[in-house]
Amino acid sequence: MGIVVTGVGVVSALGVGVERNLASLREGASGISAHPTLLKTSHHLPVGELALSNEELHELLGISPREHLSRTALLGILAVREALKGIDMSNPARVGLVSSTSVGGMDLTEHFFEEFIENEGAGRLRDVRMHDCAASTDAIAHYCGIKGYTTTLSTACSSAANAVITGAKLLKHNIVDIVVVGGSDALSAFTLNGFKSLMILDENPCRPFDEMRAGLNLGEGAGYIVLQREEEATNYICRLGGYANRNDAHHQTASSAEGNGAYMAMADAIAMAGIEPSAVDYINAHGTGTPNNDASESAAFVRLFGESVPPFSSTKGYTGHTLAAAGGIEAVFSVLAIKHSYRYANHNFSEPIVAYNLKPVTQFEEGAEVKCVLSNSFGFGGNCSSILFTR
Amino acid sequence: MRCFIERVVTNHDVTTDIKALIPDAGLRRRMSRVIKSAVSTAMETLGGVEGIASLDGIITATGWGCLADSERFLRNVIVDKEQLLNPTPFIQSTFNTVGGQIALLGHNHCYNVTYVNRSHSFEDALLDAMMRAEDGDSEHMLLGAFDEETPSQHRIMERMGAFRKVECGEGAMFAIVGAKRNERSIAEVTTLAFPTESLTRERVAELYATSEHARVIYNGYAEHGLFPTASALCFAEAVKLVADGTPEVVIYNEYFGATPTVIVVRCLA
Numbered sequence: 278m279g280i281v282v283t284g285v286g287v288v289s290a291l292g293v294g295v296e297r298n299l300a301s302l303r304e305g306a307s308g309i310s311a312h313p314t315l316l317k318t319s320h321h322l323p324v325g326e327l328a329l330s331n332e333e334l335h336e337l338l339g340i341s342p343r344e345h346l347s348r349t350a351l352l353g354i355l356a357v358r359e360a361l362k363g364i365d366m367s368n369p370a371r372v373g374l375v376s377s378t379s380v381g382g383m384d385l386t387e388h389f390f391e392e393f394i395e396n397e398g399a400g401r402l403r404d405v406r407m408h409d410c411a412a413s414t415d416a417i418a419h420y421c422g423i424k425g426y427t428t429t430l431s432t433a434c435s436s437a438a439n440a441v442i443t444g445a446k447l448l449k450h451n452i453v454d455i456v457v458v459g460g461s462d463a464l465s466a467f468t469l470n471g472f473k474s475l476m477i478l479d480e481n482p483c484r485p486f487d488e489m490r491a492g493l494n495l496g497e498g499a500g501y502i503v504l505q506r507e508e509e510a511t512n513y514i515c516r517l518g519g520y521a522n523r524n525d526a527h528h529q530t531a532s533s534a535e536g537n538g539a540y541m542a543m544a545d546a547i548a549m550a551g552i553e554p555s556a557v558d559y560i561n562a563h564g565t566g567t568p569n570n571d572a573s574e575s576a577a578f579v580r581l582f583g584e585s586v587p588p589f590s591s592t593k594g595y596t597g598h599t600l601a602a603a604g605g606i607e608a609v610f611s612v613l614a615i616k617h618s619y620r621y622a623n624h625n626f627s628e629p630i631v632a633y634n635l636k637p638v639t640q641f642e643e644g645a646e647v648k649c650v651l652s653n654s655f656g657f658g659g660n661c662s663s664i665l666f667t668r
Numbered sequence: 669m670r671c672f673i674e675r676v677v678t679n680h681d682v683t684t685d686i687k688a689l690i691p692d693a694g695l696r697r698r699m700s701r702v703i704k705s706a707v708s709t710a711m712e713t714l715g716g717v718e719g720i721a722s723l724d725g726i727i728t729a730t731g732w733g734c735l736a737d738s739e740r741f742l743r744n745v746i747v748d749k750e751q752l753l754n755p756t757p758f759i760q761s762t763f764n765t766v767g768g769q770i771a772l773l774g775h776n777h778c779y780n781v782t783y784v785n786r787s788h789s790f791e792d793a794l795l796d797a798m799m800r801a802e803d804g805d806s807e808h809m810l811l812g813a814f815d816e817e818t819p820s821q822h823r824i825m826e827r828m829g830a831f832r833k834v835e836c837g838e839g840a841m842f843a844i845v846g847a848k849r850n851e852r853s854i855a856e857v858t859t860l861a862f863p864t865e866s867l868t869r870e871r872v873a874e875l876y877a878t879s880e881h882a883r884v885i886y887n888g889y890a891e892h893g894l895f896p897t898a899s900a901l902c903f904a905e906a907v908k909l910v911a912d913g914t915p916e917v918v919i920y921n922e923y924f925g926a927t928p929t930v931i932v933v934r935c936l937a
Contacts, residue, residue: 319750379762390742397823405824409732409896410763410784426862428792429785431733431763439781446799450669467738470745471758524726524771524780530759541777657759658768660780 279507280445280517282666283455286359287609288352289498289596290325293337294359299613302621303641307595309482309494316464317387320473323482325496325597326464327352331384340420347382347407348463348497350416356499356605357421357457364455364503371425373453375444376414376501377436377460378429379601382407384463413461425453433656434563435522436460437500437604441664442520444504454509459501459605468600469495475530483566483598485591486575486637488628493565496597500605502612515615518552518649518667521545525659531569536577538661539563543581543651546663556649557587557665559620561607562637563653564591565598570655575633587651590638594624604654604662611650611666618647669860671801672853673933674844676904677713679705679814684712690773691717698756699769700737702816706766706840707773710812713842720774725809725845727797728767728782729789731896735818737761766814779806787889787923788862789813790841790900791931795860801847808847813900814840817893830894830924837893841900843907849936854911859932867928872920876932882916883909889921899929906933 287294290308291301301308312321315330334351335342338358346354353376366372382405389404407413414429426447432439437460444458462468472478472495479492504517523545525538532538547554563574571591578586592610599606610621623637648668655661682689686704689711690696699707706728714720741757762768764782771780779800783792790813800806817838825831846853859876867875869886877884885906889898899921906917915935922928 387742387745390739391746393820393824394743394746397820398827402824402828406828409786411731411786411788414785427785428783428788430781430792431784432767432780432782433762433764443781443796446796446803450799450802452795466745466750467742467758470750470753471741471755471761473750474753474755474758522779522781524768524777526771526775526777529765529768529772538777656764657762658764658780659771660764660768 278449280448280504281507281510281513282502282515282517282612283505283510283513284360284364284503285609285612286356287500287606288327288355289606290327290496291595293355302595305622305641307624309597318466318469320469322478322480323494324464325494327497345403346416347413348384349378349381349461350407350413352463352499353413353417353461354420356501357417360457360501360503361421366422370454372423373425373447373456374414374418374423374427375440375456375458376417376429377431377440377601378410378413378462379431379433379436380462380465380468381410382412383465383467387466431601432660433658434600434603435654435656435660435662436601438654438662438664439522441608442522445517445520448504448506456504457501458504460601461499462497462600462602464495464497477567479566482625483594484625485564485566485593485623486571486630487626488630490566490568490571492567494597496599498596498599498602498606500602500609502608514612516667519546519549519665522662525661527659530657532573532655534573534576536573538659539574539577539655540580542661542663543577546665550665550667554582555585557651558647559614559650560587560589561611561650561652562589562591563655564593566593572630575630575635578635579633586635588620588638590621590623592621607652608664611652614647614650615666615668618645619643620647669798669802671798671857672846672849673855673907674846674852675713676843676907677709678901678904679709679840682708682712700734700760702734702814703760703765706814707769709840710770710810710842713844717773720770720776722808723776723810724778725800725806726767726770726778726780727793727809727811729793729813729897730763730784730815731786731789732815733763733784734761734765735816735821739818739820787896787926788929790897791860791929797845798860806847809845810842811845812842813897815895815897834890834894837895837898839892839901841904853936855907856934856936857931858934861930863928863930866922872918876918876930877916879916882918883914884918884920886920887922889923894924903931910935
């Protein structure tokens with residue numbers, strides 16, 4: 278049974294919506310700013326922050342600010358509403374949602390905790406009501422009219438890719454007729470300080486796959502795609518050709534030098550689609566900009582594709598690393614790459630990594646056919662997932 | 669869809685010394701209480717670290733995740749004013765820490781995912797296991813659920829009025845799930861359902877029981893305390909009942925403010 282993609286929705290530091298995001302990618306205009314303006318932090322570090330406050334997001338969505346939704350939920354609702362635009366949800370369809378997040382309602386919990394640690398009777402309870410991951414899923418389903426099976430998963434930075442995989446299985450097993458899959462994560466002091474404490478944040482705009490890369494920039498956003506069974510979709514953008522979830526089993530936060538998990542995930546996704554590695558026209562890499570990830574991912578590329586590594590790039594130089602949302606945002610970009618025959622530029626690249634000498638796509642390309650795109654998402658806990666989209 | 673259960677172990681059943689279950693002393697020291705409890709329950713289920721190699725799926729579930737580590741890191745961010753923070757609690761705050769640790773302990777590269785869907789987390793993980801079993805993607809999986817109680821979480825939920833009827837709780841449960849029946853199988857999961865509205869005990873029996881001797885565990889989560897994956901402990905109880913001769917157990921849980929879930933566990937004919 279074939280699974281097809283029938284809708285896409287995205288919010289990132291590049292802005293709200295597919296058009297805005299594509300325009301920035303085309304112009305080569307990054308969404309990374311020198312430092313956060315909305316997020317409360319003392320760190321002067323570059324981030325991919327969406328320039329809309331929670332109040333503005335409530336207003337944009339037509340949701341009363343009194344509902345006091347977490348930023349993760351607000352970003353998710355924006356992206357899911359766009360993804361579902363034009364999808365016929367009536368026609369006794371069971372519409373499901375597989376969402377993912379790594380911080381959940383942490384943006385609100387942080388406010389609560391400041392007061393709570395001073396006095397356990399203090400802090401507004403409405404600030405912790407949305408702490409858990411599923412709270413954002415519930416809000417998204419509620420405000421987007423999704424009434425079928427919903428679930429939430431969290432596998433760090435590979436989360437949204439795994440949401441795609443679970444969604445495909447729900448369709449195969451006839452548990453849903455339409456399923457929205459992806460992820461949402463807001464910037465938070467928790468994650469910014471977390472990655473800072475791991476010393477993997479670049480103090481400059483990130484430089485994925487560059488010899489001089491020095492870390493990642495954190496970002497925020499949401500990306501969701503709509504999946505349906507091919508025989509039931511009246512028209513579709515592309516197919517979900519293959520997917521795989523494997524574990525690097527090397528270290529809790531670092532990737533193996535050989536890129537074991539990445540290699541296996543890519544190889545299995547390609548095998549599932551029944552194609553040769555040489556059929557891949559573009560890879561939207563995980564490419565965080567950390568010395569470790571990009572070396573490991575490059576090693577996996579070389580192992581799998583030999584001397585003919587397909588054109589690849591990381592779009593994190595535009596959006597920042599949006600954690601659980603990354604696989605969703607990049608799935609949207611990958612689907613659009615097939616739709617319009619685009620290959621995105623890898624921002625801030627100058628020198629290839631000496632050990633691998635791989636040069637990513639550096640200019641926005643269009644015109645040359647893109648029929649098969651691989652999207653990689655790797656995370657803490659060794660989680661490595663790859664998704665393959667085909668025309 | 670169905671799957672076969674080979675073994676279930678809860679945190680209360682762990683009898684082996686933790687030093688034997690998690691031999692790496694440094695790793696043990698870094699692990700928070702919930703990680704230690706969940707990983708040692710998993711190792712007891714698998715008969716030690718060597719058992720990890722045989723798995724072709726590791727599916728975990730948690731409603732709250734690693735709360736103590738999350739809280740510790742957040743407290744440090746605030747108190748230490750974002751300076752010189754120890755990354756360990758941040759690393760371990762990730763929801764997939766337990767699943768990742770198990771893969772790491774056994775150098776197992778198989779499918780690995782974590783569901784974080786409140787009181788449906790365990791049932792969603794079970795559904796994934798059943799789908800993988802039916803698709804032939806996994807033959808021999810580890811399925812687990814865990815949640816921990818912390819003083820802050822207790823205080824916050826108390827303020828929300830959550831414990832008026834049920835006390836707070838915590839726990840861990842792991843099971844070995846097979847796609848096919850084999851000589852180690854002790855029970856079969858025949859049904860997993862997500863009703864959209866409340867059902868009475870009688871209605872649950874009417875709709876889901878196939879044996880006249882079926883037992884219904886109705887809102888049994890309450891006996892294990894209020895935590896999102898408490899239904900996993902009901903599942904363990906059901907598997908044990910079936911292994912001891914009850915022909916069928918229907919588990920119904922309608923956790924605090926959520927829609928219900930139903931799992932039917934049956935003895936092997």
